[in-house]
Amino acid sequence: DFRFLPSDPVMSLATPEQEQEFARFQEAEAKAYEAFGGKEAEKRLNAETRQWAVGLTEEQINKLPSLIHGLVGRSRYGKDFQAPMQLPKLRDYYANHAAAQDADWLPTYRAWIDAMKARMVQQKAMPLVMVMRDRTKPAPIQVHDRGLYSAPVGDPLEPDLPEALGGLPEDLPRNRLGLARWIVSEANPLTARVLVNRLWQEIFGKGIVKTPEDFGLQGAAPSHPELLDHLAANYRTHWDTKAILREIVTSATYRQSSAVSPRLAEIDPENRLLSRGPRFRLPAMLIRDQALAASGLVNRAMFGPPVYPYQPPGLWEDISFAQFEYPQSTGKDLYRRSLYSFFRRTLAPPNMFDNANRQACSVKISRTNTPLQALTLLNDPVFVEAARALALRAIDHDPQAKPRAVIGRMIELLLLREADEREMTVLEAAYERERLHFEKNGKDAAEYLGIGEIPVPDGVDPIHLAALASVGQTIMNLDEAMTKE
Numbered sequence: 001d002f003r004f005l006p007s008d009p010v011m012s013l014a015t016p017e018q019e020q021e022f023a024r025f026q027e028a029e030a031k032a033y034e035a036f037g038g039k040e041a042e043k044r045l046n047a048e049t050r051q052w053a054v055g056l057t058e059e060q061i062n063k064l065p066s067l068i069h070g071l072v073g074r075s076r077y078g079k080d081f082q083a084p085m086q087l088p089k090l091r092d093y094y095a096n097h098a099a100a101q102d103a104d105w106l107p108t109y110r111a112w113i114d115a116m117k118a119r120m121v122q123q124k125a126m127p128l129v130m131v132m133r134d135r136t137k138p139a140p141i142q143v144h145d146r147g148l149y150s151a152p153v154g155d156p157l158e159p160d161l162p163e164a165l166g167g168l169p170e171d172l173p174r175n176r177l178g179l180a181r182w183i184v185s186e187a188n189p190l191t192a193r194v195l196v197n198r199l200w201q202e203i204f205g206k207g208i209v210k211t212p213e214d215f216g217l218q219g220a221a222p223s224h225p226e227l228l229d230h231l232a233a234n235y236r237t238h239w240d241t242k243a244i245l246r247e248i249v250t251s252a253t254y255r256q257s258s259a260v261s262p263r264l265a266e267i268d269p270e271n272r273l274l275s276r277g278p279r280f281r282l283p284a285m286l287i288r289d290q291a292l293a294a295s296g297l298v299n300r301a302m303f304g305p306p307v308y309p310y311q312p313p314g315l316w317e318d319i320s321f322a323q324f325e326y327p328q329s330t331g332k333d334l335y336r337r338s339l340y341s342f343f344r345r346t347l348a349p350p351n352m353f354d355n356a357n358r359q360a361c362s363v364k365i366s367r368t369n370t371p372l373q374a375l376t377l378l379n380d381p382v383f384v385e386a387a388r389a390l391a392l393r394a395i396d397h398d399p400q401a402k403p404r405a406v407i408g409r410m411i412e413l414l415l416l417r418e419a420d421e422r423e424m425t426v427l428e429a430a431y432e433r434e435r436l437h438f439e440k441n442g443k444d445a446a447e448y449l450g451i452g453e454i455p456v457p458d459g460v461d462p463i464h465l466a467a468l469a470s471v472g473q474t475i476m477n478l479d480e481a482m483t484k485e
Helices: 016-036 036-056 058-062 066-076 087-098 107-122 176-183 191-204 225-238 241-249 262-267 283-295 313-321 331-335 371-379 381-397 401-415 421-440 442-449 462-476
Strands: 008-010 128-130 141-144 152-157
Touching: 008 016, 008 371, 008 421, 016 036, 066 087, 141 442, 152 283, 152 442, 191 241, 225 241, 262 462, 283 371, 283 381, 283 401, 371 381, 371 462, 381 462, 401 421, 401 462, 421 462, 442 462
Parallel strands: none
Antiparallel strands: 008 128, 141 152
16 A cells, blocks of 8 residues: 555665654554545545546547546546556546535545645655565576576575675675675775776776676776776775875876877777876766856755656656656756756656666766767757856956956856857847847746746846857857867
């Protein structure tokens, strides 16, 4: 029953005070449900809801919200609801919009729903953690002939490490705890090498071993084995990630120019010899974070629950058979770093177009220059709003500045350099073109500036701001703004 806490493998970490409060909400919900009439009343209302859906005309159905439209269709054609929340959603719509508002059951029904929602809010505030435990009697494990489950070979196996890895020390238990202790022990050199290689990949675009998912015989050999040994040995002495990152980014190797000469392009096209500094397309989540940071919108708060940034409406409903609605965040939560964005396994945030499909573990990001990236940067509300905030930040730097100076300030904030004369000529012309358009089409300017939550400050010319925001989006779409170099 969705109204109660889940059982194993989930464990509640609620405090005694939270548990007492939750019990009070459960009791209030149970009383409200009983006052409504319990299961018999719920069953009657469900039947009444289905009867209402069957009796609707096509014209009435077409006027329904899209989510309810699909649920009505299932009722009309006698199909079962595919998720436990579908019928309650349809029933709630019927009670609030179609049933007679003087029906004698309506007040008690609404009281029950309100009590249920209050209990669910309290339940959501109680932290949960997934747990695992060893079986009392471990299942027998055997080698199978060619992997065929019905063809076991030899005696059952006992938990241990392969001999090629040295085996598990005698003083360690033969379970997950023993394996965890071995993973970070001095007897295992692999952990530090894998982690250091992962950090190198984050900074240079490719690891010293360019197959981070495979350090075995079928993986690639390290391009600089002595360097990998050195970094891994240092890391194992203190497990200090910040110190290793500092050592890498302050090295002469990292601080090289990323410029490529024709000779280097011929000798070292993939930069495996580290003949130049790194240059690669940023992942989508960092492009978003960079736009928020440059515009001054970014919320740098750490830890806490995930947030729900802008997303086109209806995506969750479509992939969950109307079981889930996307609870878009508001205020500062909209601008938290992408690390805190909520990911559904079946549907990542749509602006994370290079995200792994999550059907299998992935330890490297696929580089992409898909046209969807330009489409996202030009239309996603977070980038439209960030461009407006970038323009406001540049205006605040010098409220009396001419458009040319404001545009130059936006380039400095986003690209961390001064604009050259050719760039300024192009962007000034773009500003004038957009300003003339918005002057002739004031409604377009109002709609453009209305995207997102941040308001237009008093005293700022909306036509001027809309034109500057459009130029800001142009700068955000430059290859230089999407590339680490």
